[in-house]
Amino acid sequence: MINKKIKDFVKNKNKQKIIFTAGPGSLTKENIMGLAPCFGRGDNLYKKTENKVLSKLKKISGHKNIVSMQGSGSLALEIVALNFLFGKVLIVSTGYYSDRLFDLSLKAKKTNKYIKYIKKINWQSINKIKEKFDWVWACPTETSRGLKLPIKDLKKLAKKARAKLALDATASFGLENNHNLSDVTSFSSCKGLFGLTGASFICYNNQPKNKINLFYLDLNSHKNKKMTGPYHAIQSLEFILKDYNKFKKSVVMNKKKITKKFKNFLVYEKKNQPLLCTYLSCKIKPKLSKVILYKPRINLSGSVICHLGEAHLKGKSKGKIIDYLDIDD
Structure with a gap:
């Protein structure tokens, strides 16, 4: 019962915000x-x-x-x-x-x-x-x-x-x-x-x-x-840490999806692509007001998108939150 209440609490909190920030990531029941x-x-x-x-x-x-x-x-x-x-x-x-x-x-x-x-x-x-x-x-x-x-x-x-x-x-x-x-x-x-x-x-x-x-x-x-x-x-x-690799998989999945969706806007070659985030040459805008984008501390011509927003889904992550991002023409 207690575990279910924690799950419901976490699920409700993560519904309130969709984050593409560098950390902390989405809230997990394990936290x-x-x-x-x-x-x-x-x-x-x-x-x-x-x-x-x-x-x-x-x-x-x-x-x-x-x-x-x-x-x-x-x-x-x-x-x-x-x-x-x-x-x-x-x-x-x-x-x-x-x-x-x-x-x-x-x-x-x-x-x-x-x-x-x-x-x-x-x-x-x-x-x-x-x-x-x-x-x-x-x-x-x-x-x-x-x-x-x-x-x-x-x-x-x-x-x-x-x-x-x-x-x-x-x-x-x-x-x-x-x-x-x-x-x-x-x-x-x-x-x-x-x-x-x-x-x-x-x-x-x-x-x-x-x-x-x-x-x-x-x-x-x-x-x-x-x-x-x-x-x-x-x-x-x-x-x-007990289940760390499953949490990491959520980052890998989001990285794969964003590099595929915005493949024409990747600034760096594969060698210089970190798992945590992706620098795109285009400006990105959110489709919903509850989407929180990462704001670099320097002025960039493009956007930096971070990939911790589906941590709570662990290995079940599909990178679906990437669908809430669009190019700001």
């Missing part, structure tokens, strides 16, 4: 089923859930260590910049979110002085790099432009520059492969993981050596759980 009263200390039931979720996330990332924190993916990025980056840093320029990496690197350079030099290089020019760096930092999926850079290509760049690789995997984690090739990767709970908003994560192999004279931005503060963690966001992931 709600895991929610319960909890506390970060002395609550063995919550600890069991947390261990299960973090273990699965480590398995997806392929890293030895994971730290969770309450906050957006941008919080995790700022912690990466301050705690991990040092020496010469190369930012792969792809759009709005890579510009954020550049800005965070500049701020970290002023704050703790471990970073000595920062350079940006356009993603289309990475094969031309000849300098040596200590770190390469990049977005495998740049949502603002619906662009994918294969992580294998980014790893090849890092090897050429004799650098470690850090990834802003906010829009790629779970959906794309090879995050294990990075030295550090950060992401959030509400995009390709289909969870509720509120949690961010950093996965890594080797402990950072930078000493941080701050509290909230020190990785160790979160690692040692010195503040309230993202308890409910983590709970919302428990049943999602």
Whole structure:
């Protein structure tokens, strides 16, 4: 009875909006089923859930260590910049979110002085790099432009520059492969993981050596759980991760349908097509007022359409919501 009430509640909420945004996606019953009263200390039931979720996330990332924190993916990025980056840093320029990496690197350079030099290089020019760096930092999926850079290509760049690789995997984690090739990767709970908003994560192999004279931005503060963690966001992931591939299938289906329907307007070749979203050279308009389109943080001549709107349907998704999109002549 309770499970049916949750299903009915979720179904009603998803009928009220049809979303083509980058995350969170549509509401799922699995998001709600895991929610319960909890506390970060002395609550063995919550600890069991947390261990299960973090273990699965480590398995997806392929890293030895994971730290969770309450906050957006941008919080995790700022912690990466301050705690991990040092020496010469190369930012792969792809759009709005890579510009954020550049800005965070500049701020970290002023704050703790471990970073000595920062350079940006356009993603289309990475094969031309000849300098040596200590770190390469990049977005495998740049949502603002619906662009994918294969992580294998980014790893090849890092090897050429004799650098470690850090990834802003906010829009790629779970959906794309090879995050294990990075030295550090950060992401959030509400995009390709289909969870509720509120949690961010950093996965890594080797402990950072930078000493941080701050509290909230020190990785160790979160690692040692010195503040309230993202308890409910983590709970919302428990049943999602148990059946993760079925949720991912909904994204794959929507990607296939939109690339077929708007095949004449695709901006990038297949190699640079992310699962999360698609950049079209045409302007898209909704057929219904309840359709919510993604609004990039930069001005584009076309449209970026995201594919999390049928997550609640899992493997039964047919991409039918794409029928609510039309070209704005």
